[in-house]
Amino acid sequence: MIIDNFAQGLELFLSWGNVLAILIGVLAGIVFGAIPGLTGTMAVALVLPFTFSLPPVTGILLLVGVYKGAVYGGSIPAILIKTPGTPGGACTVMDGYPLARQGKAGKALNMALYSSACADFISNLALIFLAGFIAAFALRFGPPEFFALMCFSLTIIAGVSGSSLMKGLASAALGLLLASVGLDIIFGTPRFAFGEVELTAGLNFIPILIGLFAMPEIINQFTKRYRVATRIAEAANARVSWQEFKGSLRSILRGSVIGVVLGAIPGIGGAPAAFVSYGAAQRASKNSDNFGKGELEGVAASEAGNNGVCGATMIPLLSLGVPGDVITAVILGAFMIHGLTPGPLLFQENIDIVYAIFCGILLSSVFMVMWGKLGIRVFARIADIPNTVLFPAVLVLCVFGAYAVNSNPFDVLVMFLVGILGFGMLKANIPPAPFLIAFVLGPMLENNLRRALQMSNGDYSILLRNEITIFFLALTALSLILITIRNLKRWRRRTAARRDDASLAG
Amino acid sequence: MTMRLKEVGIGLFVLALAFLLLIFLIPEGIPQPSRLREGQLSPRFWPLIATSILVMSGVVLTAMAWFEKGQGTPTESDEDDEPLPFTSAIVGLVVGFVLLSGYYWAMTRLGMVVASAVGIVLLAYAYGERRWQVLIPVALLLPVALYLFFVYVAGIPIPDPLARTVFRALF
Numbered sequence A: 001m002i003i004d005n006f007a008q009g010l011e012l013f014l015s016w017g018n019v020l021a022i023l024i025g026v027l028a029g030i031v032f033g034a035i036p037g038l039t040g041t042m043a044v045a046l047v048l049p050f051t052f053s054l055p056p057v058t059g060i061l062l063l064v065g066v067y068k069g070a071v072y073g074g075s076i077p078a079i080l081i082k083t084p085g086t087p088g089g090a091c092t093v094m095d096g097y098p099l100a101r102q103g104k105a106g107k108a109l110n111m112a113l114y115s116s117a118c119a120d121f122i123s124n125l126a127l128i129f130l131a132g133f134i135a136a137f138a139l140r141f142g143p144p145e146f147f148a149l150m151c152f153s154l155t156i157i158a159g160v161s162g163s164s165l166m167k168g169l170a171s172a173a174l175g176l177l178l179a180s181v182g183l184d185i186i187f188g189t190p191r192f193a194f195g196e197v198e199l200t201a202g203l204n205f206i207p208i209l210i211g212l213f214a215m216p217e218i219i220n221q222f223t224k225r226y227r228v229a230t231r232i233a234e235a236a237n238a239r240v241s242w243q244e245f246k247g248s249l250r251s252i253l254r255g256s257v258i259g260v261v262l263g264a265i266p267g268i269g270g271a272p273a274a275f276v277s278y279g280a281a282q283r284a285s286k287n288s289d290n291f292g293k294g295e296l297e298g299v300a301a302s303e304a305g306n307n308g309v310c311g312a313t314m315i316p317l318l319s320l321g322v323p324g325d326v327i328t329a330v331i332l333g334a335f336m337i338h339g340l341t342p343g344p345l346l347f348q349e350n351i352d353i354v355y356a357i358f359c360g361i362l363l364s365s366v367f368m369v370m371w372g373k374l375g376i377r378v379f380a381r382i383a384d385i386p387n388t389v390l391f392p393a394v395l396v397l398c399v400f401g402a403y404a405v406n407s408n409p410f411d412v413l414v415m416f417l418v419g420i421l422g423f424g425m426l427k428a429n430i431p432p433a434p435f436l437i438a439f440v441l442g443p444m445l446e447n448n449l450r451r452a453l454q455m456s457n458g459d460y461s462i463l464l465r466n467e468i469t470i471f472f473l474a475l476t477a478l479s480l481i482l483i484t485i486r487n488l489k490r491w492r493r494r495t496a497a498r499r500d501d502a503s504l505a506g
Numbered sequence B: 001m002t003m004r005l006k007e008v009g010i011g012l013f014v015l016a017l018a019f020l021l022l023i024f025l026i027p028e029g030i031p032q033p034s035r036l037r038e039g040q041l042s043p044r045f046w047p048l049i050a051t052s053i054l055v056m057s058g059v060v061l062t063a064m065a066w067f068e069k070g071q072g073t074p075t076e077s078d079e080d081d082e083p084l085p086f087t088s089a090i091v092g093l094v095v096g097f098v099l100l101s102g103y104y105w106a107m108t109r110l111g112m113v114v115a116s117a118v119g120i121v122l123l124a125y126a127y128g129e130r131r132w133q134v135l136i137p138v139a140l141l142l143p144v145a146l147y148l149f150f151v152y153v154a155g156i157p158i159p160d161p162l163a164r165t166v167f168r169a170l171f
Helices: A002-013 A016-034 A040-051 A056-073 A075-081 A087-101 A105-138 A143-154 A165-179 A205-223 A242-264 A270-284 A296-312 A314-320 A326-337 A344-349 A351-384 A387-406 A409-427 A432-455 A460-464 A467-505 B003-029 B045-067 B086-109 B112-127 B132-153 B161-170
Strands: none
Touching (some): A002 A351, A016 A056, A016 A351, A040 A326, A056 A075, A056 A105, A056 A326, A056 A351, A075 A087, A075 A105, A075 A296, A087 A105, A087 A205, A105 A314, A143 A270, A143 A432, A165 A409, A205 B112, A270 A296, A296 A314, A314 A326, A409 B086, A432 A460, A460 A467, B086 B112, B112 B161, B132 B161
């Protein structure tokens, strides 16, 4: 049955126009994703009008190509200039940028590419073979299940807090507070707006992201004297060896599965998937202490989680007609413009179109590797540009990117102010990653908790209403216990070491 | 300043921020709807939880820094560039803040392309870059390339009266 469907789809797919559409789409997506501030949503929305005159399969493949390219493209500036191009790329900064600083930008970019392509391919296979099963699971997610999942996701804060859990918690609390600026979701009353219209709309993710990661480096450069970099020759460090890839393979596969499951749940997106995948990889890795300092497996895990979402967001779209995020909502629009209605009927009436799209989606992973390999040779050279020229150029890029989000200079101001906050955090050794995680996940956690409590008239037992919530809350509790034990052990080790030092000195 | 004092200062700063939130920012910045009954549905509920986390971490950070001898988070540095002496670093920061404020001011009044071109030159000069043959082309080409990409490819209007006039005449 499935082979017949594939044969029909392949027949419809095999044309130069379709191959070209996916080829151009992936390239355009990578370019857009690599520019901070230009999101995948923007890229897909911009390309949408070009698809009106194209055949349905060609048009939709062009959009899917742009989407997938943009998700991968976000990792490039994250690694090279500490400025994630997309929200999902934010997690890649944590290990990608330290690797670039060590002269291993090419290696980090290659690992990001391979893990992205692998996860994307696995996600595509899940879309083709498991769509029905995963869609049924995803539909069981209501506010209590989302809340439980977000609780578990937030436990990663402990993993990215570095040597001080308390500083990580303070950073996360700041992220939660900044995320609550805007209108209250239930009452519609302003929070921390103080009469400013722009604050009433809330703070956008992109200026915060750029301000938190790129701006502190730019400000910090004013406190240093430039000297010629003594980085290791890039060419020798550009390739990812089979051993290195094999070492990260488990994290890639795990991240892909996490991406698939979270991507299929409408409304989650790539950023949480990347953080959950990163946290899981850190917990399981032998090199967990090296995470955040330039661990190749960290790059692999975050990119696998981020890209594992791509195919999976199409699952609720194609099987149920429910868009998983804003990008798939635009793609849903493209289906409708071409007279197609995603959902069970699409599989009955236009099975050839569905499978032609599947063929193109599978090919997109191949084109991603092709364009990525070509691009890395050029991109990796950016890491060799001296900071005295690179940082002013990055600042201009950041200003244009932050402005482009809403065409509003207020976002540039937010970026500068968060940059000053980030610089203070850098000097105080307060890690920025917990801030970012809390800023992304905080609103989801709050909204779903309050919605769940609204559903139950304030009865907390709704948070234990089925096996999904119990499973995630139990995992959260287990993680918290393990974090406490690990921190106690670390504290005892540190105290013992100090006591030994003191007795030696005495 | 010793590492211990610095860490105590960080803890106290976190605590001060938490109290500022509790005393002023939350009561003044988040109006409470009068019809509200359940506390957890209040718009203040979540900011109060975040503030509680700040209070807890502030207390623990201060206590750990105060009572543990030699306590402190080691600075992890992988920097290529040499840090300036304290006074020079402060001067550098002041120059940096003036330049960034000036950039924002110029951007909103003169336009993004002109402000960015001047900004690149001044920032790079402040960083110590003196190779004008590299600086000038970067300062001219990058803002123009970004303007053309954003306006003509991405369809995002970029405010710059001069660039708009020039490129409208050209295209």
